[in-house]
Every structure is written in structure tokens, then in C-alpha cells.
Amino acid sequence: MRIILDGMGGDNAPGEIVAGAVEASKLITDEICIIGRQELIEAELAKYEYDRNKITVADATEVIGMEEAPVKAVRTKKDSSIVKGLNMVKNGEGDLFISAGSSGALMAGGLFILGRIHGIDRPAIASVYPILGDKACLLVDAGANSECKPANLLEFGIMGSIYMDKVIGRHNPEVGLVNLGVEENKGSTLTKAAYDLLKKANLNFVGNVEARDVPQGACDVIVCDGFVGNVILKLTEGLAWNIFGLVKHKFTSTTRAKMGALLLKDKLGELKKEFDYSEYGGAPILGVKGPLVKMHGSSNANGVKNSILKAIPFAKEDVVGIIQSTVLEIEEIETSD
Numbered sequence: 289m290r291i292i293l294d295g296m297g298g299d300n301a302p303g304e305i306v307a308g309a310v311e312a313s314k315l316i317t318d319e320i321c322i323i324g325r326q327e328l329i330e331a332e333l334a335k336y337e338y339d340r341n342k343i344t345v346a347d348a349t350e351v352i353g354m355e356e357a358p359v360k361a362v363r364t365k366k367d368s369s370i371v372k373g374l375n376m377v378k379n380g381e382g383d384l385f386i387s388a389g390s391s392g393a394l395m396a397g398g399l400f401i402l403g404r405i406h407g408i409d410r411p412a413i414a415s416v417y418p419i420l421g422d423k424a425c426l427l428v429d430a431g432a433n434s435e436c437k438p439a440n441l442l443e444f445g446i447m448g449s450i451y452m453d454k455v456i457g458r459h460n461p462e463v464g465l466v467n468l469g470v471e472e473n474k475g476s477t478l479t480k481a482a483y484d485l486l487k488k489a490n491l492n493f494v495g496n497v498e499a500r501d502v503p504q505g506a507c508d509v510i511v512c513d514g515f516v517g518n519v520i521l522k523l524t525e526g527l528a529w530n531i532f533g534l535v536k537h538k539f540t541s542t543t544r545a546k547m548g549a550l551l552l553k554d555k556l557g558e559l560k561k562e563f564d565y566s567e568y569g570g571a572p573i574l575g576v577k578g579p580l581v582k583m584h585g586s587s588n589a590n591g592v593k594n595s596i597l598k599a600i601p602f603a604k605e606d607v608v609g610i611i612q613s614t615v616l617e618i619e620e621i622e623t624s625d
Contacts, residue, residue, distance in 0.1 A: 289603060291596060292382035295324030296351045296369040297389025299586045305388070306332035308592020313342045315597060321382060323348050324369040348372045354585065358392030362400055370394060374401040377578045384603040386570060386595055388583035395432055398576040405608065407615030410440045411575030412514070413582060414448055415521055419505040426452050426461075427510040430571060431518035438481035441465065441511050445486050445493070447574040447611050448509035454605040455572075455598075464497035464507030466516055471496070478513070486511070569598035574611065579603040 293309055295302045302324060309320050310333070319342055322329050326347040333343065350368040352361040362371055370389050374397045376382040387394055395411065404411060415430035428448035433440060445463045452461040465483055467475040472483060474496060486493045497506040502520065512520070539545050569591070570581040581599045584591055601607075 289318040289383045289600070290381070291318055291320045291600070292346075292373045292376050292385045293320055293322045293592075293596070294369045294373055294385070294387030294389055295322040295329045295345075296348070297387040297585075298583065299388075300588060301388065302329050302332050304587065304589045305592055307336070307589035308587070309343060309596065310336045310338045311589060311593040312596040313338055315593075316342075316600065318342075318600065319344065320596065321346050321376075323373045323376070324351070325349060346372070346376070352390055352393045354390050356390065356393070358390060358396040361390070361393055362396045370397050371401065374398065374578075374580070377580075378402055384579040384581070384599055386581045386583060386599055388570075388585055388587045388592075391431065391582055394573060394580065394582050398573055398578070398580050402576045402578040402580065405575055405577055405612050405615060408443055408447075408575040408611070410436065410443065411573055412440075412444050412447065413517075413571050414451055414574050415517070415571040416569065417502070417510060417521070417524070419503065423458070423505075424456075425505060425508050425510060426456070427512070427517050427520065428574065429512065429514040429517050430521055431514045432573070433513060434515040434518075436478065436513040438478060438485055441478070441482035441513065442485040442489060443575065443615075445491055445509060445511045446489065446614055448511065449491055450610050450614060451572060451574060451602070451607055452508055454607050454610060455601045458508050460492050461508035462494045463491045463509040463511060464494050466499060466502070466510060466512035466520070467496035468498065469496060470498060482511075570595035572599070572602055572607075574607075577608060577612075579608060 295305050309322055313320055321344045323346040326345050329345050348367055348369040350365045352365055352368045352370050370387060370393050373385045377385045378401055410433045412429035413432045414426050414428040416424045417427045418424050426448050428444040449461050449463055452458045467479050494507050502510055570583040573580040579602045583595045
């Protein structure tokens with residue numbers, strides 16, 4: 289398998305991207321092709337010892353910046369790492385595309401270049417959500433679609449369930465709908481209608497889940513529109529790091545506290561690791577005709593390495609093909625209403 293890795297995307301490119309690729313290449317047999325400004329990427333690669341049969345470079349002279357209008361950038365910057373990388377996947381020169389670049393450009397490029405899976409109205413970003421002391425779950429949508437129809441939330445539940453089963457290895461995952469109460473008749477017009485569709489689908493649907501129960505692992509696949517999903521993710525991330533900051537302050541405030549911190553150092557490290565996004569890899573963009581993964585914009589080498597390792601089953605298990613074959617269920621449910 290050939291993995292196409294965007295060498296120019298994100299805050300720490302190309303240095304951390306290349307470092308993560310080198311680390312990942314030691315653990316896999318697949319080829320990693322880093323695409324971007326060749327002279328910059330090769331200068332970074334020169335710092336490491338690596339198998340040249342497992343890491344190659346493809347030149348792309350342009351870069352799509354985070355501040356650029358996504359659609360315009362994808363249409364005009366034909367020699368950018370994102371556009372060329374996606375075209376390589378489309379043309380069969382690569383099996384998977386991974387980037388820490390602009391989410392908007394990746395979503396636009398995925399739609400324009402790879403195309404939407406027939407029957408999927410809105411592709412979505414599926415983000416791994418850490419659960420304290422337990423296995424992580426999947427949140428869909430994490431920010432691609434701020435306004436949705438009930439059928440879109442059904443699509444998110446089906447795609448998230450397939451990804452959780454085939455990539456994460458959690459069979460028959462529980463699917464829950466984010467709402468302001470657990471009762472079936474709670475919520476907005478959108479969530480009430482989505483509840484009915486999810487209940488009829490061939491899913492392990494557990495009903496509504498409240499936001500306070502999400503961090504406790506209320507379900508395996510958290511379904512919501514992109515506005516709600518993005519707020520949940522960013523609030524959780526901000527709260528977690530503020531709590532860690534407060535704990536650090538408390539444990540370093542006195543000599544006695546520092547002694548206690550020394551005794552708890554390993555456990556505190558384990559706790560921090562559970563909420564470290566770099567441990568969970570990237571977020572797949574589900575609903576387009578090709579395996580496409582969005583890494584965190586500030587991904588370090590560890591995050592890049594884990595994104596590569598955890599994205600491989602996305603392509604090898606043919607998740608895109610399974611979603612395509614399952615979409616008929618959505619159409620059957622909609623036509624039966």
C-alpha cells in the first residue's frame with residue numbers, strides 16, 4: 289500500500305511531518321510518499337537514517353494556507369500538496385491521503401477531486417473522543433457541517449458505526465444521538481426526526497445521550513451536527529488542559545506538594561496521555577470516494593506517526609466500499625417514511 293502524506297500541511301510542517309513519517313516507516317511495510325516542496329522535505333529527510341524504499345518524495349510547489357478561502361484555493365492552486373495528493377489517490381497512485389492542512393480545503397478537495405459517495409449527502413469529519421479510563425469513542429460530525437437535515441445525522445451514525453467496527457475493532461458499536469435530554473420526545477425538530485430515522489436503521493442505537501454523559505462513555509459513536517460536535521471537542525480539550533494546568537500549579541506550589549507529585553508522577557503521566565490528541569491519530573473524513581484523514585493542525589511527530597499507523601486499516605478494510613454498499617439502507621428508510 290502507498291500512503292500519500294502532505295508534507296506542507298499544519299503548523300509544524302515539514303519538520304514534524306517528516307520526523308513522524310520516519311518513525312512510522314520503521315513500524316510498517318507500506319510505502320510513505322511525502323508530497324510537498326521537494327527541496328524542503330529532502331532537507332528534513334537528510335537528518336535521519338531511513339529505508340529509501342519505504343519513504344519517497346513527490347514534488348508540489350504550492351501550499352494552501354489555513355487563512356485561504358478553501359474552494360478558491362483548491363480550484364486555483366493545482367500544484368498544491370493537497371490538490372496533487374488527492375489527485376494521486378484518485379488516479380490510483382496512492383491508497384490513502386493524510387494531511388494536517390486546512391480542514392476546509394481538505395473537505396472541498398475531497399468533494400471536488402475524489403467525489404461524494406453515491407447516496408451520501410454530506411461527508412463528515414469523524415474525530416476520536418477520549419474517554420477517561422476507558423476506550424475512546426467516535427464523534428461524528430466534528431465540524432464539517434454546521435447545519436444538517438435528519439437524514440444527514442442518520443448518515444453520520446451509519447458511517448461512524450462502520451468505521452468503529454472495521455478500523456477501531458469495536459463490533460456492533462453503540463450509537464447515540466446528542467440531545468438535551470434522554471427522553472425520546474426531547475430536543476429540536478432536527479433531533480426528533482433524526483431519532484426516528486436512527487431507531488429504524490440497522491444500528492445498535494441506544495437513543496439520546498446528554499452532553500454530560502459523553503465523557504463517561506455513554507456510547508461508542510456520538511452523532512450530532514458539526515456545530516455541536518466542534519463545540520464538544522473544543523470545550524473538552526480546553527477543559528482538560530485547564531484542569532491539567534491547575535493540577536500542575538497545585539502540585540508545584542509547596543515542597544510538600546512537590547513530594548506528592550513525585551510519588552504520583554507515573555499516574556499523572558498516564559492521565560495526561562489519555563487526553564493527548566497525538567495518541568489517537570487523525571480524523572477520517574467519511575463520505576468521499578477515497579480514504580482521507582485530517583490530522584490536528586499542530587500535530588507533532590508522535591501525532592503524525594500515530595495518524596499514519598491508525599489510518600492504514602481505513603484503506604485496507606475498504607471502509608469506503610462498505611459505506612457505499614450500506615448507503616442503500618438510508619434510501620430505503622427515507623422512502624418508507
